[in-house]
Amino acid sequence: MKYSHHFFFFSFRTFSYLANMLSRRFYSTTARKLITPLTSVKHPSLQRGPYKKLDTKDLEYFSQILSPQQIVTETEPYNIDFFNLYRGSSKLCIFPTTVQQVSSILKYCNDQRLAVVPQGGNTGVSGGAIPVFDEIIINTSKMNKIRSFDPVSGIVIADAGVILEELDQAIEPHGFTVPLDLGAKGSCQLGGNVSTNAGGLRLMRFGNLHGNVLGLEVVLPDGTIMDGLSSLRKDNTGYDLKQLFIGAEGTLGMVTGVCLLTPKRAKSINVAMLAMDSFDQVQSAFVAAKRDLCEILSAFEFWDHDSVELVQNTILQDQIFPMKGKISPFYALIETQGSREDHDMEKLDQYLGQLMEKGVIQNGVLAQDTTQIKSLWQWREKIPEAITVSGTAMTYDVSMNIRLFPQMMQDVKTHFESKGLLGSRYTNILGFGHVGDGNLHIMANMHGFDQKEQEEFDDYIFNWTIKHKGSLSAEHGVGIHKVDYMIKSKNPIQLQLMHKIKSTLDKKGIMNPYKVLP
Amino acid sequence: MKYSHHFFFFSFRTFSYLANMLSRRFYSTTARKLITPLTSVKHPSLQRGPYKKLDTKDLEYFSQILSPQQIVTETEPYNIDFFNLYRGSSKLCIFPTTVQQVSSILKYCNDQRLAVVPQGGNTGVSGGAIPVFDEIIINTSKMNKIRSFDPVSGIVIADAGVILEELDQAIEPHGFTVPLDLGAKGSCQLGGNVSTNAGGLRLMRFGNLHGNVLGLEVVLPDGTIMDGLSSLRKDNTGYDLKQLFIGAEGTLGMVTGVCLLTPKRAKSINVAMLAMDSFDQVQSAFVAAKRDLCEILSAFEFWDHDSVELVQNTILQDQIFPMKGKISPFYALIETQGSREDHDMEKLDQYLGQLMEKGVIQNGVLAQDTTQIKSLWQWREKIPEAITVSGTAMTYDVSMNIRLFPQMMQDVKTHFESKGLLGSRYTNILGFGHVGDGNLHIMANMHGFDQKEQEEFDDYIFNWTIKHKGSLSAEHGVGIHKVDYMIKSKNPIQLQLMHKIKSTLDKKGIMNPYKVLP
Numbered sequence A, B: 001m002k003y004s005h006h007f008f009f010f011s012f013r014t015f016s017y018l019a020n021m022l023s024r025r026f027y028s029t030t031a032r033k034l035i036t037p038l039t040s041v042k043h044p045s046l047q048r049g050p051y052k053k054l055d056t057k058d059l060e061y062f063s064q065i066l067s068p069q070q071i072v073t074e075t076e077p078y079n080i081d082f083f084n085l086y087r088g089s090s091k092l093c094i095f096p097t098t099v100q101q102v103s104s105i106l107k108y109c110n111d112q113r114l115a116v117v118p119q120g121g122n123t124g125v126s127g128g129a130i131p132v133f134d135e136i137i138i139n140t141s142k143m144n145k146i147r148s149f150d151p152v153s154g155i156v157i158a159d160a161g162v163i164l165e166e167l168d169q170a171i172e173p174h175g176f177t178v179p180l181d182l183g184a185k186g187s188c189q190l191g192g193n194v195s196t197n198a199g200g201l202r203l204m205r206f207g208n209l210h211g212n213v214l215g216l217e218v219v220l221p222d223g224t225i226m227d228g229l230s231s232l233r234k235d236n237t238g239y240d241l242k243q244l245f246i247g248a249e250g251t252l253g254m255v256t257g258v259c260l261l262t263p264k265r266a267k268s269i270n271v272a273m274l275a276m277d278s279f280d281q282v283q284s285a286f287v288a289a290k291r292d293l294c295e296i297l298s299a300f301e302f303w304d305h306d307s308v309e310l311v312q313n314t315i316l317q318d319q320i321f322p323m324k325g326k327i328s329p330f331y332a333l334i335e336t337q338g339s340r341e342d343h344d345m346e347k348l349d350q351y352l353g354q355l356m357e358k359g360v361i362q363n364g365v366l367a368q369d370t371t372q373i374k375s376l377w378q379w380r381e382k383i384p385e386a387i388t389v390s391g392t393a394m395t396y397d398v399s400m401n402i403r404l405f406p407q408m409m410q411d412v413k414t415h416f417e418s419k420g421l422l423g424s425r426y427t428n429i430l431g432f433g434h435v436g437d438g439n440l441h442i443m444a445n446m447h448g449f450d451q452k453e454q455e456e457f458d459d460y461i462f463n464w465t466i467k468h469k470g471s472l473s474a475e476h477g478v479g480i481h482k483v484d485y486m487i488k489s490k491n492p493i494q495l496q497l498m499h500k501i502k503s504t505l506d507k508k509g510i511m512n513p514y515k516v517l518p
Helices: A024-029 A056-065 A099-112 A164-174 A190-195 A279-292 A305-314 A341-357 A370-381 A383-388 A402-418 A451-467 A483-489 A492-505 B024-030 B056-065 B099-112 B164-174 B190-195 B279-292 B305-314 B341-357 B370-381 B383-388 B402-418 B451-467 B483-489 B492-505
Strands: A116-119 A136-139 A146-150 A155-159 A213-219 A225-228 A254-261 A268-276 A297-304 A330-338 A363-366 A392-399 A426-434 A439-446 B116-119 B136-139 B146-150 B155-159 B213-219 B225-228 B254-261 B268-276 B297-304 B330-338 B363-366 B392-399 B426-434 B439-446
Touching: A056 A099, A099 A116, A099 A136, A099 A213, A099 A225, A099 A254, A116 A190, A146 A164, A155 A164, A155 A190, A164 A190, A190 A254, A225 B492, A268 A279, A268 A341, A268 A370, A279 A297, A279 A330, A279 A341, A279 A402, A297 A305, A297 A370, A305 A330, A305 A370, A305 A383, A305 A426, A330 A341, A330 A370, A341 A363, A341 B341, A370 A383, A383 A392, A383 A426, A383 A439, A392 A451, A402 A426, A402 A439, A402 A451, A439 A451, A451 A483, A492 B225, A492 B492, B056 B099, B099 B116, B099 B136, B099 B213, B099 B225, B099 B254, B116 B190, B146 B164, B155 B164, B155 B190, B164 B190, B190 B254, B268 B279, B268 B341, B268 B370, B279 B297, B279 B330, B279 B341, B279 B402, B297 B305, B297 B370, B305 B330, B305 B370, B305 B383, B305 B426, B330 B341, B330 B370, B341 B363, B370 B383, B383 B392, B383 B426, B383 B439, B392 B451, B402 B426, B402 B439, B402 B451, B439 B451, B451 B483
Parallel strands: A116 A136, B116 B136
Antiparallel strands: A146 A155, A155 A254, A213 A225, A213 A254, A268 A330, A268 A363, A297 A330, A297 A426, A392 A439, A426 A439, B146 B155, B155 B254, B213 B225, B213 B254, B268 B330, B268 B363, B297 B330, B297 B426, B392 B439, B426 B439
């Protein structure tokens, strides 16, 4: 390899690699330490809707159709999200096991006008799956069967509560993999993925869920079961109704079953980490990767040096950052997935060699085996967790023309520095994300919690994004976090049509109220 | 190459290759020869809706907002489709050039309750773009500007009337290509592609339009312009409204602008044609292609021997079928697209060698250059044209589990043979299509035209498909052709929701009436 003398091929000490940043253990131990104020207190402008309050008669009804294990009134773990950003006051969390039960529950709630919030793995970061007031939580965790898998077509049908990573493991022996991959894969559930239109790390390769979901089973707010579990790759008969529910965050109905097209699992996976002096170089490396790695390129992630420092100091304290030495302002992780190791390595060699020759990258590391691949990935995947354990987290997932990334990061820091708030009130302002999708994650910490300061930061981020024609949410969804900014960011025609669709499907407004629609 | 002695590497005489089966010249000369009866006569159950009839006042209004060149009252070419299957009696075809004009037209038509039918390149085969009675045709041909292209992201924004192939040629110098490719590419328009959710030959590689369309500009039936031309790869803020219009066949609004994500153009394209003894072998070759060609596989098409014969006898009379000699019941065309010729050839060599060794294929031809690639493709792409010039065409595009393909073909032939109709009333029953997408095209000829015989054939095909849980349309759409079968093929909940959405968006029902919704 021409460039090999420039590269560290690092050898590892023992790795205590944790497969998922959002492991449930982490949720139950860490997140409870600091309890965020109630969402309804943080957002005093929100008024509880004209919904019935849960009473003993309602509990009687649910106990008729569900077993005692399916009815939980110790609701604390379900009233708060992983990032400790949102908190509700639900008195009841129910765990249906079948679509018929979901149907009965929703029919009853609709008749009685009891508001509900669908919840999956509770890994969302916009508050979409957390009650605002006392909405009943309908949790899909006990609907966790893989219904069918066809090893010729790669088409799988599964319950909404199947955990993404477990689905991936189940189809692995057949040589297939799920088309989406995200840090939360060990906890997030398929129904939640669909409802938030989760993007993740490999969207640039396999496309989004609007393309990969072939069919959905959805229970409409009045309890009607819409069985659209088609397992046909192509079906052009009438409106593609399932699309309405992909990314609707549970406001139009409750997804109970998903038919997903899964791609062949790659026989060869390679990962390289690169260090670069400027964001222009990150962009150059990305354009070259699209050209030279083309069909095998599966991820192109970047992060800044502050992200490395925080991860090193909080989560990966016992590990050596593979590119220690000269500090670089930006790092990138490139992943390839292909069917022949020799071909993929040849392409990657040539690509990396050229980047070194042209001075686009200063330094690089190539993983030599699966363990090293995982360990390179964690420097990217652990960033959100590092923020969460460092104080009150603020998290954003804007999308825009990638050329704007460095300007936005700089503007945010300059703005709060000029107001004397950087370092005192706001710390750890990190930038990272998916270059391939124009998706920038900004995360930061706030000292303690102050609603006004949260709003000030939100304001600056969202107004900057709107001004530069970006989207307020590339993948996390609107939830409760961005709902107030929808009027500024969407045009009135779009909002009007959204409201029309909402009132057509959910006349009484019981499905996940206060979210998405301003 | 291990297998090379088994292969004919054919050398060609001069090729008079016609780029597109649906060239406009062909349309204007051939299709007019046999004029199909009026759709309203063929479907006597259809009643004209309560729409206003066009009068001189309406023409006066249109002549105020449009130039004389944009108003055509010699409507014959626009009242009939390419396949000569549908015919309307519109008295007016208008050609807006801007979205504002479309808005004024629809607002007026909605106020006056004049029914309209949006029309693009008029290459559809389900009658979706042809009036049934006297609907005003709004043709997008004069809205044909490419508005912008970003050579970093590959994101293009274009008017609805841009011809697919012209868009492809415009982005080719930047190293990009359109993600969909179909026989009609030389005439079909982007807005029509989106409205019918066109699939085509490379869907298995690049996915469908629900994934590749990033944004749409749509004029709603009341004239409201919904500007959803986002050019963000990821945007998760609220309902994904554009999805409603993808595949709605112009019944919910009129698409005027499209933002499309285009993939990098392959540096290396290879095409092989294979001959096989059974459909089981076609399937085996397909499964092996997904495994061994994986990320470079871009098309896997098949057709039967009768298709070869008809194309040879009607369209490609002066050409030699590359696999002359022993007759094989099935042929397949495999295309790869990759970034390195040497790697792609090595993969393909190994794949084809193994198929020969295992006896999966009997015979094969590998194209040596672009001309040969085009000439191999035309044996597949010319099949619909061959049917069209051989009599009254009947065309179907069902989708189902691919294992069922040969059974369906056999059942159709046996059924009509047992009724004594094969060869006398129905001829040239051909089967071909996209193995990769489970999409079977069945085409046949009828002697003359007889509505009862058409219905008998439709009935058999559609009922068989419904019985075997397939879709009546993989890619052509419902149009007028399949509307009567929707009640049998969709569940009532889906139909109800479709009707609700239709009446929410198009209260007066002026948009493309009689189509899609039963």
